[in-house]
Amino acid sequence: MRISEFLSTTGVKLGVTLTDQNQAIDELIALHQSVGNLNDPAAFKAAILAREAKGSTAIGMGIAVPHGKSSAVKKAGLVAITCPAGVDYHSMDGMPTNLLFMIAAPEGAADTHLEVLSKLMTMLMDQSFCQKLVKASTPGEFLSIIDQKEAEKDAENEAKNNTSQRKSFKFLGVTACPTGIAHTYMAAEGLEKAAAESGISIKVETDGSGGVKNALTSAEIAEADCIILACDRNVEMARFDGKKVLNASTANAIHNPQELIQKALNGNIPVYHHTGGNTMKEDTNTSVGHTIYKHLMSGVSHMLPFVIGGGILVALAFLVDTICGYGATGGGNFGNCTPLASFLKNVGGTIMGLMVPVLAGYIAYSIADRPGLAVGFAGGLLAANGNALVTNFSVWGGSVDDSGAWSGLSQSLGGFSKFVANFGFANPNSGNTVSGFLGGIAAGFLAGYVVLLLQKLCSGMPKSMDGVKPMLIYPVVGIFIVGVIMCFILNPLIGLVNTGLSAMLTALSTAGMLALMGLILGAMMAIDMGGPINKAAYVFGTGALAQAAAMVAKGTPNSNPAVQACYIAMASIMVGGMVPPLGIALACKFFPKKFTEAERSTVVTNVVMACSFITEGAIPFAAADPLHVIPCTLVGAGVAGFLSALFKCTLMAPHGGIFVFATVGNPLMYIVSWLIGSAVTCFMLGMIKKDVDKM
Amino acid sequence: MVSKTVKVTNEQGMHMRPASVMSQTVTPFTSSVKVIFNGNTYDAKSVMMLMSACIKCGAEIEIQCDGPDENDALKAAVDLVESGLGD
Numbered sequence: 001m002r003i004s005e006f007l008s009t010t011g012v013k014l015g016v017t018l019t020d021q022n023q024a025i026d027e028l029i030a031l032h033q034s035v036g037n038l039n040d041p042a043a044f045k046a047a048i049l050a051r052e053a054k055g056s057t058a059i060g061m062g063i064a065v066p067h068g069k070s071s072a073v074k075k076a077g078l079v080a081i082t083c084p085a086g087v088d089y090h091s092m093d094g095m096p097t098n099l100l101f102m103i104a105a106p107e108g109a110a111d112t113h114l115e116v117l118s119k120l121m122t123m124l125m126d127q128s129f130c131q132k133l134v135k136a137s138t139p140g141e142f143l144s145i146i147d148q149k150e151a152e153k154d155a156e157n158e159a160k161n162n163t164s165q166r167k168s169f170k171f172l173g174v175t176a177c178p179t180g181i182a183h184t185y186m187a188a189e190g191l192e193k194a195a196a197e198s199g200i201s202i203k204v205e206t207d208g209s210g211g212v213k214n215a216l217t218s219a220e221i222a223e224a225d226c227i228i229l230a231c232d233r234n235v236e237m238a239r240f241d242g243k244k245v246l247n248a249s250t251a252n253a254i255h256n257p258q259e260l261i262q263k264a265l266n267g268n269i270p271v272y273h274h275t276g277g278n279t280m281k282e283d284t285n286t287s288v289g290h291t292i293y294k295h296l297m298s299g300v301s302h303m304l305p306f307v308i309g310g311g312i313l314v315a316l317a318f319l320v321d322t323i324c325g326y327g328a329t330g331g332g333n334f335g336n337c338t339p340l341a342s343f344l345k346n347v348g349g350t351i352m353g354l355m356v357p358v359l360a361g362y363i364a365y366s367i368a369d370r371p372g373l374a375v376g377f378a379g380g381l382l383a384a385n386g387n388a389l390v391t392n393f394s395v396w397g398g399s400v401d402d403s404g405a406w407s408g409l410s411q412s413l414g415g416f417s418k419f420v421a422n423f424g425f426a427n428p429n430s431g432n433t434v435s436g437f438l439g440g441i442a443a444g445f446l447a448g449y450v451v452l453l454l455q456k457l458c459s460g461m462p463k464s465m466d467g468v469k470p471m472l473i474y475p476v477v478g479i480f481i482v483g484v485i486m487c488f489i490l491n492p493l494i495g496l497v498n499t500g501l502s503a504m505l506t507a508l509s510t511a512g513m514l515a516l517m518g519l520i521l522g523a524m525m526a527i528d529m530g531g532p533i534n535k536a537a538y539v540f541g542t543g544a545l546a547q548a549a550a551m552v553a554k555g556t557p558n559s560n561p562a563v564q565a566c567y568i569a570m571a572s573i574m575v576g577g578m579v580p581p582l583g584i585a586l587a588c589k590f591f592p593k594k595f596t597e598a599e600r601s602t603v604v605t606n607v608v609m610a611c612s613f614i615t616e617g618a619i620p621f622a623a624a625d626p627l628h629v630i631p632c633t634l635v636g637a638g639v640a641g642f643l644s645a646l647f648k649c650t651l652m653a654p655h656g657g658i659f660v661f662a663t664v665g666n667p668l669m670y671i672v673s674w675l676i677g678s679a680v681t682c683f684m685l686g687m688i689k690k691d692v693d694k695m
Numbered sequence: 696m697v698s699k700t701v702k703v704t705n706e707q708g709m710h711m712r713p714a715s716v717m718s719q720t721v722t723p724f725t726s727s728v729k730v731i732f733n734g735n736t737y738d739a740k741s742v743m744m745l746m747s748a749c750i751k752c753g754a755e756i757e758i759q760c761d762g763p764d765e766n767d768a769l770k771a772a773v774d775l776v777e778s779g780l781g782d
């Protein structure tokens with residue numbers, strides 16, 4: 001379609017003086033009449049006026065395009081008037097109008113009128129073009145200006161269409177979700193299908209739990225027109241520096257892949273510039289909460305296998321000892337009584353020891369990319385082991401007593417050395433400095449942001465130093481900073497918490513408030529699961545067992561209330577520790593919507609761990625969503641501990657779960673307490689925790 | 696940035712009046728409002744841009760808003776298109 005098909009020299013009148021809108025309309029209709037476009041000028045005018053009544057057709061910038069679709073129109077046509085002095089055509093911008101086009105469309109003329117309008121507008125947007133038209137001195141000149149412009153526009157459009165047809169787009173995709181089991185692959189499939197529908201070649205890399213499949217090569221990245229990231233966690237970004245990167249979530253790729261492909265086709269995608277961190281720009285959801293969730297999930301998903309592998313081996317150790325007949329007599333050595341059990345328990349225990357470092361390491365990795373990994377591991381290791389890793393200083397070494405005074409030192413400590421010795425080294429006064437998984441989360445975030453900060457500080461360094469940064473500066477300076485903060489700030493604080501809690505428990509026990517003590521002990525087991533609170537409770541329990549053993553050795557009968565109190569405390573502790581994994585396993589069954597597929601697949605593992613008193617099974621859940629999960633485990637375990645103490649259940653073994661139930665006094669009510677506590681946790685999770693897809 | 700794809704259902708497409716209604720509806724928002732159609736992006740605050748897009752009945756357009764009140768802007772624009780652009 002060309003404008004000239006509709007507009008002829010007879011339909012153009014230049015340099016007209018118009019007094020008002022009505023006169024302008026009359027002039028334009030007269031032109032249509034003279035060209036022979038109309039059956040009934042009066043009826044057509046009525047249509048035009050009806051249209052103007054709904055809103056002015058003067059679109060501003062001195063242009064008005066009145067138009068009417070009516071049976072009074074014989075054939076579609078266009079006429080034009082210029083009015084250099086301007087006329088008040090009730091324009092939207094209040095300015096006088098000096099260029100008027102009138103479109104006449106017959107009834108049922110499909111989209112002709114829209115096409116003419118659209119084409120006209122494309123040209124009229126060019127202001128110099130409009131001015132040329134107003135200044136045109138003859139209708140012939142007026143038309144040739146339009147012709148010329150139209151030819152220009154058509155050539156432009158054609159060129160555009162050609163390039164988009166000729167050029168075969170090459171897209172790349174990367175999909176990744178926190179657990180890497182289902183969404184990663186569903187998203188990849190969605191992108192591949194949508195691309196095939198649009199006839200575009202795409203290669204999608206899947207970063208799932210089975211490792212990276214279909215990895216993108218650097219040559220492919222160099223050739224790609226656009227890279228579509230459908231990721232809910234961070235992926236290796238440095239390789240995409242300088243490429244157009246479209247950020248989306250796996251949900252986008254699963255539900256609206258076509259939209260992503262279209263966006264990528266539009267080419268209106270910002271070029272990604274790698275700035276060092278692994279953080280993605282223009283995330284679909286950049287809220288602080290979501291960012292934290294993403295980093296946490298990176299840590300949790302890497303930690304999960306350690307918990308499961310280590311936990312099950314430890315459970316097997318208990319099983320072996322039970323089979324060998326040490327269930328009732330193993331006591332503190334239960335799980336270490338026979339060579340095979342001891343082997344399993346040591347391997348499992350060592351692997352579980354990696355849990356917190358891995359959690360911290362991969363949180364830091366998610367924040368700061370590879371340089372964050374080592375620093376995060378270091379922070380996690382210090383959180384998992386406390387300041388016990390800081391062993392004594394050998395040459396000057398002495399020992400420290402309960403009051404914190406050093407003796408036997410070969411040098412007198414002064415100033416800074418004294419500060420370091422008194423504050424950093426695990427002395428009896430500072431309590432247990434293990435901060436467990438909550439400390440590990442803190443360490444991971446700390447490490448990640450320390451490395452990001454270092455990267456920022458080092459960004460001014462010359463390019464020749466680039467190789468030195470990840471190999472020297474980040475690890476050395478990063479680990480030093482994190483080490484100082486962990487050993488001198490976080491861990492001593494944790495020690496204080498521990499000392500305070502122990503004092504409170506001792507006070508409760510001596511006051512004889514056994515049920516309350518049971519409640520608190522149970523709850524404490526399920527807050528940080530291996531951190532200071534849990535440790536304080538557990539150490540109190542084993543301490544109570546030792547105390548009971550000492551009393552019995554001195555001739556106090558086992559039935560003495562003081563001895564019984566010790567056993568009751570231990571029973572509450574173990575039942576409290578057995579609640580979280582079982583409660584979560586139940587919740588996975590009853591409220592599947594609240595958990596990811598990976599989480600749901602741990603049901604059996606968690607039941608086994610619950611039965612073995614391996615509270616750590618709950619850690620991946622608590623770490624992924626601490627604010628919603630911990631209250632549930634806390635209350636459930638507290639209820640179980642309370643009931644167990646209320647029913648005066650006793651336990652003489654420090655560990656072992658159901659394998660040592662033979663040693664439990666009042667075992668039936670003990671099991672009832674455990675099940676009630678777990679049910680409480682399960683139902684609270686169902687109430688409190690959000691659905692996975694809403695996170 | 697938020698966006699949504701909607702179908703233009705009014706019989707005559709994005710002709711002048713719908714375009715001006717659209718532009719008047721979205722201009723008060725601080726956010727930028729764009730219409731993406733046929734691979735091109737048009738400023739929805741400009742009547743001329745909208746008309747030049749030649750969006751016909753049945754066309755699927757993507758409305759994309761970016762700015763502090765993007766959600767409200769998107770809702771207003773989407774509601775307008777879905778209600779037939781005032782036709």
